Each structure stands twice: as C-alpha cells, then as structure tokens.
Amino acid sequence: MxxxxxxxxxxxxxxxxxxxxxxxxxxxxxxxxxxxxxxxxxxxxxxxxxxxxxxxxxxxxxxxxxxxxxxxxxxxxxxxxxxxxxxxxxxxxxxxxxxxxxxxxxxxxxxxxxxxxxxxxxxxxxxxxxxxxxxxxxxxxxxxxxxxxxxxxxxxxxxxxxxxxxxxxxxxxxxxxxxxxxxxxxxxxxxxxxxxxxxxxxxxxxxxxxxxxxxxxxxxIARLPTRIRLKTVEGGAKRLREWMGEPAGLRQINGHIVELDATPEDKAAFLRRTAGEGAPFEDLEMVPPGLDELYAHFLSERASR
Ligand SMILES: Nc1ncnc2c1ncn2[C@@H]1O[C@H](COP(=O)(O)OP(=O)(O)OP(=O)(O)O)[C@@H](O)[C@H]1O
Incomplete structure (x- = not known):
C-alpha cells in the first residue's frame, strides 16, 4: 500500500x-x-x-x-x-x-x-x-x-x-x-x-x-459496556424493572427511566428480548462508550500493568 x-x-x-x-x-x-x-x-x-x-x-x-x-x-x-x-x-x-x-x-x-x-x-x-x-x-x-x-x-x-x-x-x-x-x-x-x-x-x-x-x-478491544437506557410511561419504571428481572447493576434514574450497562453479549441477548411481545417500554437508547471512556480505559489498563 x-x-x-x-x-x-x-x-x-x-x-x-x-x-x-x-x-x-x-x-x-x-x-x-x-x-x-x-x-x-x-x-x-x-x-x-x-x-x-x-x-x-x-x-x-x-x-x-x-x-x-x-x-x-x-x-x-x-x-x-x-x-x-x-x-x-x-x-x-x-x-x-x-x-x-x-x-x-x-x-x-x-x-x-x-x-x-x-x-x-x-x-x-x-x-x-x-x-x-x-x-x-x-x-x-x-x-x-x-x-x-x-x-x-x-x-x-x-x-x-x-x-x-x-x-x-x-x-x-x-x-x-x-x-x-x-x-x-x-x-x-x-x-x-x-x-x-x-x-x-x-x-x-x-x-x-x-x-x-x-x-x-x-x-x-476495550470491551467496555454499552449503556442501555429504557423509557416508559411516568410511574412505569417498577414494572420495567420486574420485566427485566431486576438484573444486577440496573439503575432507576427516575419514575420512568432505567439504565443498564451491558457487555456486547448481554446487549445482543437483551435486544432479542426487547423484540418480543409485551416489552413495557416506549423508547430505547443505546450509548456506546465514547472516546473519553476508551481513553480512560486504555490509560488505566496501562497503569495496572
Ligand atoms: N526540546 C525539548 N527539550 C527537553 N524536553 C523536551 C523538549 N521537547 C519536549 N520535551 C519533553 O518531552 C516530553 C513530551 O513533550 P511533548 O511536547 O511532545 O508532549 P505533548 O504530548 O505535545 O504535550 P502537550 O499536550 O502539553 O502539548 C515532555 O516531558 C517534554 O517536557
């Protein structure tokens, strides 16, 4: 080349x-x-x-x-x-x-x-x-x-x-x-x-x-989690949590938003589930790790060697 x-x-x-x-x-x-x-x-x-x-x-x-x-x-x-x-x-x-x-x-x-x-x-x-x-x-x-x-x-x-x-x-x-x-x-x-x-x-x-x-x-390479944010109707966060099976690390942001950090494998499995009937959310947002998070990851990995 x-x-x-x-x-x-x-x-x-x-x-x-x-x-x-x-x-x-x-x-x-x-x-x-x-x-x-x-x-x-x-x-x-x-x-x-x-x-x-x-x-x-x-x-x-x-x-x-x-x-x-x-x-x-x-x-x-x-x-x-x-x-x-x-x-x-x-x-x-x-x-x-x-x-x-x-x-x-x-x-x-x-x-x-x-x-x-x-x-x-x-x-x-x-x-x-x-x-x-x-x-x-x-x-x-x-x-x-x-x-x-x-x-x-x-x-x-x-x-x-x-x-x-x-x-x-x-x-x-x-x-x-x-x-x-x-x-x-x-x-x-x-x-x-x-x-x-x-x-x-x-x-x-x-x-x-x-x-x-x-x-x-x-x-x-970094395999950092993707942030998944689910929005539902006001007051619906509890039902959403139950539907998700209260996974470890699930964060309830307010009455209608919950957030989860998912590994690449978990993300795929989660998406398959959301495609099914009766998923109780109105909107879904996925935020992959940004350059600032990747940068911090590579620096900390270097420091721990
Ligand atoms: N002419 C020079 N004489 C002595 N040391 C130097 C010289 N040029 C650079 N250095 C040293 O080499 C290292 C790298 O400096 P450099 O300027 O390349 O960093 P940088 O990543 O561009 O930093 P910044 O983001 O602050 O501009 C620093 O420790 C700096 O003090």
Whole structure:
C-alpha cells in the first residue's frame, strides 16, 4: 500500500526524558488520525519528528517516502504544519502574511486569495493581524498550513480556542483535504469532538503508543459496556424493572427511566428480548462508550500493568 507516513520503532530522548519511546505506525492517503494523550505524552515531539524538526534517537521516520530531516525541499513543500501556538507579525495584514508564506513555499500566484476565501477570512484580508481574534489567527494558521494542497497535514491542537461553529468549519475543511487524498494528523485534548471526525485514533502515554485503531476497533478491544437506557410511561419504571428481572447493576434514574450497562453479549441477548411481545417500554437508547471512556480505559489498563 502507498503510505504517506511510516514510523518504525521511533524514539526521541531529551536528556533523561523519553519524549517518544518505541513508536511505530503508518498512515495512508485519506486517513485523518488523531493523536491523543495527556500533557507531555509526546504528541508534539511526534509531529516534530514527522516534520524533520527533531531527529529520532532510534528508529526511522519516513514521510512521503523520504527522511523528513534530510532537508529535501520537494518533500517539505508537500507538508503542511499548524503549530500549537501560531504567531504572526501583528503589523501585517492577513493577505500580506499569507502572500509571504505562499512565496516562501513556492505556491501558486494569488493562492492567498483563494485560501482566505476558503477559510472565511476574505472579509478581513486587509486588516492587520493585531486586530484579529484568536479564532481568526487560528484560521489564518490553517490557511498557511494548506498552501500548495499538502499531501500530509500536521496540525498541533488546531481547535484550541475555537468556538463550536468554527470547530465545525475546521473539520469540514479537514474532510475536504481528506477527500483529495491528504493524510491529516492532528493532536487534540478535545476527545468528544474527534468522534466522527477522525478515522483513526492513536493514544500516547509517556511517549509510548498504547492504542491505535478506529473507534469501533478500540471499542472492540476495550470491551467496555454499552449503556442501555429504557423509557416508559411516568410511574412505569417498577414494572420495567420486574420485566427485566431486576438484573444486577440496573439503575432507576427516575419514575420512568432505567439504565443498564451491558457487555456486547448481554446487549445482543437483551435486544432479542426487547423484540418480543409485551416489552413495557416506549423508547430505547443505546450509548456506546465514547472516546473519553476508551481513553480512560486504555490509560488505566496501562497503569495496572
Ligand atoms: N526540546 C525539548 N527539550 C527537553 N524536553 C523536551 C523538549 N521537547 C519536549 N520535551 C519533553 O518531552 C516530553 C513530551 O513533550 P511533548 O511536547 O511532545 O508532549 P505533548 O504530548 O505535545 O504535550 P502537550 O499536550 O502539553 O502539548 C515532555 O516531558 C517534554 O517536557
């Protein structure tokens, strides 16, 4: 398979600190991979290794088939990077700044105007960056990372400081990049927003990779229960409990709602029962474990080893 990123047993030490410790993974075109982990887990270092800004102390890194630290300009031009903290000259306008980066990267003439339009900053193109809000600066940073339609886009905590609407717009742009075959790697602490937006999740802890897969794969490995919530008519919770046979762990939330945590096997058996006659509920809701629960699970599993 054609891979845009390949990391093989990569380690990066800073003195005694193992910022990245034996990490291997690969990323194909069209994948959106979320790097998640506590502060100091090694996310930024991993991104810097892929950019060639840090060299591995062991193992190998290949981006677009090349060692990114070797300084090959053709590879660099096909990489886009949004750093954790974007900092632009406040005295320049958005357009001037982007034009500067387009020239630096050998981008198309007037590409800055198309990018400003795309990220919704055309109306402020001629305003000085010193007057921009945090969200506007972050969007300008994303526009800068998108110059030349990169094959690999590395985004370090890109949605920090963005309001919910801007986050949606941000992920819409990520999907557009994904659709044209870019590999997008983004680090984030906002686990809930990654659901439905990342095709794969890599969990890091103390520089090590402790989980890697789609959300469904991680759910399958973790075998965490699904929350089943049943609603009935007001005052009907008692009858519902009796019909369910008062299973251990059943929680009565109020007079008409009960909740149960079901293993994958219990869930299937329960669903078969609910399909029968006379099930005394009006509505059923199933909530599979979210990324925050999976994350906590993998971390606690690691800690107990
Ligand atoms: N240049 C450096 N010199 C010394 N130590 C470093 C350097 N860069 C990173 N580290 C250390 O490596 C570890 C991993 O840091 P890194 O910035 O990669 O984590 P992170 O997961 O991105 O954290 P955050 O979520 O806080 O941004 C930390 O212990 C950090 O202090």
């Amino acid at each position: 054609n891979l845009n990123v390949e990391l093989n047993s990569v380690a990066r030490r800073y003195g005694r600190v193992k910022a990245v410790d034996g990490v291997s993974f690969s990323a194909a075109p069209g994948e959106v991979i979320a790097l998640v982990g506590h502060n100091g887990a090694g996310k930024t270092t991993l991104i810097k290794l892929m950019l060639g800004l840090a060299r591995p102390t062991a193992g190998s890194v290949a981006v677009l088939g090349q060692d990114p630290a070797a300084g090959d300009a053709t590879v660099r031009r096909r990489l886009g990077y949004l750093p954790e903290t974007v900092s632009f000259n406040p005295a320049l306008t958005g357009r001037e700044t982007l034009r500067f980066y387009v020239r630096l990267k050998g981008g198309r003439r007037d590409e800055e105007d198309a990018l400003l339009e795309r990220i919704g900053l055309a109306h402020a193109a001629d305003r000085r960056i010193g007057t921009y809000s945090k969200g506007m600066r972050q969007r300008l940073g994303l526009a800068q990372a998108m110059i030349g339609t990169p094959a690999v886009l590395l985004l370090d905590e890109p949605t920090t400081g963005l309001d919910p609407e801007l986050r949606q717009q941000f992920y819409a742009i990520v999907r557009e990049m994904q659709a044209v075959g870019a590999t997008v790697l983004l680090s984030s602490h906002a686990l809930n927003e990654l659901e439905g937006n990342a095709s794969r999740v890599v969990i890091l802890n103390d520089g090590r990779k402790i989980a890697d897969g789609t959300l469904d794969e991680l759910r399958h």
